Amino acid sequence: MRRLAAVGLVAVLAGGCGTDAAGGTTVTITVFAAASLTDAFGELGQAFSAEHPGVRVRFNVGPSPVLATQVLEGAPGDVLASADPSATSRVAAAGATLDTPAVFARNSMEIAVPAGNPGRVAGLADFARSDLLVGACAEEVPCGRLARRLLADAAVAPAIDTEEADVRSLLTRIEAGELDAGLVYRSDVLAAAGRVEGIDVPGADQALATYEIVALDGSAAPGLARAFVALVGSGVGQRILADHGFLPR
Amino acid sequence: MTAPRLARRRAPRPPLVLVVLAGTGVVFVTLPLVALVQRAPWRQLGSLLVRPGVVDALWLSMVTAGAATGVSLVLGVPLAWVLARVEFSGRRVVRALVTLPMVLPPVVAGVALLFAFGRRGLVGQWLDTPLGILLPFSTTGVVVAQTFVAMPFLVVTVEAGLRGADRRYEDAAATLGASRWTTFRRLTVPMLAPAIAAGALLCWARALGEFGATITFAGNLQGRTRTLPLAVFAALEGDREAAIALSLVLVVISLVVLLALRDRWWAPR
Known part of the structure; x- marks a missing residue:
């Protein structure tokens, strides 16, 4: 000892x-x-x-x-x-x-959904649906700021259910199926390939990290x-x- | 009456080694608190504490910790009674299991709660689709996480109270024909009031400080799941002054609770 x-x-x-x-x-x-x-x-x-x-x-x-x-x-x-x-x-x-x-x-933003897209999410507009559980990063971190900018540009008032401290904890929740969708980086969708699916966001190339x-x-x-x-x-x-x-x- | 006075007069000086080590221990524990106070933005404290995010967190914390204490009282007092008064095989295992959350890392508790009550969890999948009940990301989820972590503190305190209580009153009540339920209601609970109050206070304080299980299970959203500790965590990334102010609130509340307990918890008679 x-x-x-x-x-x-x-x-x-x-x-x-x-x-x-x-x-x-x-x-x-x-x-x-x-x-x-x-x-x-x-x-x-x-x-x-x-x-x-x-x-x-x-x-x-x-x-x-x-x-x-x-x-x-x-x-x-x-x-x-x-x-x-x-x-x-x-x-x-x-x-x-x-x-x-x-x-x-x-890095650019994408919508990530769990494999199989159980919430049938098609685009940013679905972030306003109250029947879905959606997440974003907290406003203090870049992925949170970019997500809000994209949603605002698309004139979507999101019904966000959780604000995660960093993008990886958000990704984990989507992978686990606890959230129906979240805005993460393209690189994160790639990192979790097979467990999450990525959906392109219009204007994502205008809001880069x-x-x-x-x-x-x-x-x-x-x-x-x-x-x-x-x-x-x-x-x-x-x-x-x-x-x-x-x-x- | 003379014995204590004699003891006091004859008490030898405490060994220097013990005093020095004990002093080091006190400094070690107090220093971070002093550092926190020293960084506190005293001038803006008032304005920081009335910000919408801060008020939301304070209110949410009071409500959820109160609800968690209520649930813990309803389930925990009978649980303590069973553990103290009913002989059954496996009692030690049950006691170990119900006190486990006291030593379990809260984040593990949060993950376990997700596996149980999450949308794809053991029970959660049945709550979700047929019943439409969703615990994660809800205020109810915060109460669930806090209850899971804090209830053992109440159980342990009340059970210690029961073990210390004189059983002859209960035996006498039984001899006089009172049922066990009547005895529990009319005699045991009133007799245990101080222990129950101490347990509830401790449980409430623990629920108020709960962080790991809450953020893992219930997420983090202002006004719905962002309690005081989560607000401190969120503010640390951007607004440090607010984070320190919130931390001070938590420190003061916890200190008041511990002073109110007046040694009751760790020195059960």
Whole structure:
């Protein structure tokens, strides 16, 4: 028991450094990523580790404004990738970034319905039906703002039943069939292919989410942080993002 | 009467190690609260607390926590009585099961409630299509989540009260020909009033603070399912001042409840 506690303590104190199974030193970098980036960044992390042996990438995934707040409150991280330029600017304005944030991808909105479309949803107008359970992201996060803009442009007064903190928790509810429809990103529909179906929204190309990335000032490994940012912007990174349904910057 | 005075005079100084560790414990628990108070926007507090979203959350929390306490009283007091007074095999298992939500992560409780009462859930699928009852994303769903999490606090408190109560009164009532139901109604419940009140207060406070099960099971919508803790969570993303103000409200209410309990819960006699 005592030894276990000691190992735990060492692990905590060591933070980003440790030893891998082969005895070589490993470094871990932490990337704060918007919820919608979960799958694409998982793959980018693997690509990064392949390029930099001994470097592990771990992710702190959440709503973009929350990530910005965490960084500003001193949460240790190396890279911030957000779906909300205002969140990134807030961090940059406080001097917590190494460089100027750069746009690396965009995303468009789609209606997601559970497989089989039990609510027979055809378009945005169905969001006004009170016999359906429909969801959207909270207004504080980009997917919530974009959803409201699209609904307003289509002159639909939505009867929303829940406002989710981030797009992934909304997607989970649609996958589970607890909601009949929700407005999520195209990349999310792709990530849950088979469990949800996507329905195109007119004007979606006029309401895009903008993703920005930047290396953080608090990084213990600024070289690696910048290398990760570079990978995301590179041909390899852009291809991975495109495979996951993101639009080019 | 002399014994306590003697004990007090002879009480040796508490060991320094224990005092230092206890002090560290107090600081550890109090420090985050001090930090919260220190960040509080005192000047705007009044205006923050009358915003529509805040008023909605306050009202919804009062109503749902009150309803959850009501349901818990109706089901929980008989449950405590059965656990304390009826011998049956499997009693320990039943007690463990009904107190499980006290230690279960609330988000797990929320997922379990979805599997039970969600639209595709065990019971929920029958509630949905034939009956048209939908618990998730409704205010009733909030009460269900709060009751699930908070009722054990009432059961545990009332059962402890029953175990501490003198059974001879109940035995005497039985000897005098009172049925068990009459005894329960006319004797046990009035005798237990302090324990029931303490349990209900504790249950209400726990329901008021419920977050994980509520957001998982009932969703998050202003005026319908966004209770105080959910409003804090929602405000943290945008309006931090409001989040801190709401947190202060929760801290003050909880503190008042605990002071009102005056050691009753953790020092049952």
